[in-house]
Amino acid sequence: MAQRDYEGEGITIHWNSDICQHSGICARGLASVFQPKERPWIKIENGTAQEISAVIDQCPSKALAYTLK
Ligand code: SF4
Known part of the structure; x- marks a missing residue:
């Protein structure tokens, strides 16, 4: 599985x-x-x-996910 994390202000994108x-x-x-x-x-x-987070909630495959900090 090729997973990457992107660290941002208040949120991490997976x-x-x-x-x-x-x-x-x-x-x-x-x-x-x-x-x-x-x-x-x-x-x-x-x-x-x-x-x-609002856009990621619409990702149909769940390839995008997030963690709120
Ligand atoms: S499936 Fe891929 S292109 Fe479509 S919304 Fe999710 S991450 Fe974006």
Whole structure:
């Protein structure tokens, strides 16, 4: 399993590339943070914990998850 953690202000994003369906819901929902063409593709500093968690809740595959701090 390819899991990565991204540490931000008040939130940690957990990302499992193995189960992403590439639906683009995250990128459309919060383009400032989820930028699939960039490396790293998650710019966690560009969103608030509230914005990020709301979009991650819509991820259909659960490839994205989060922990609030
Ligand atoms: S919303 Fe979830 S499944 Fe869709 S591209 Fe983003 S991480 Fe992948």
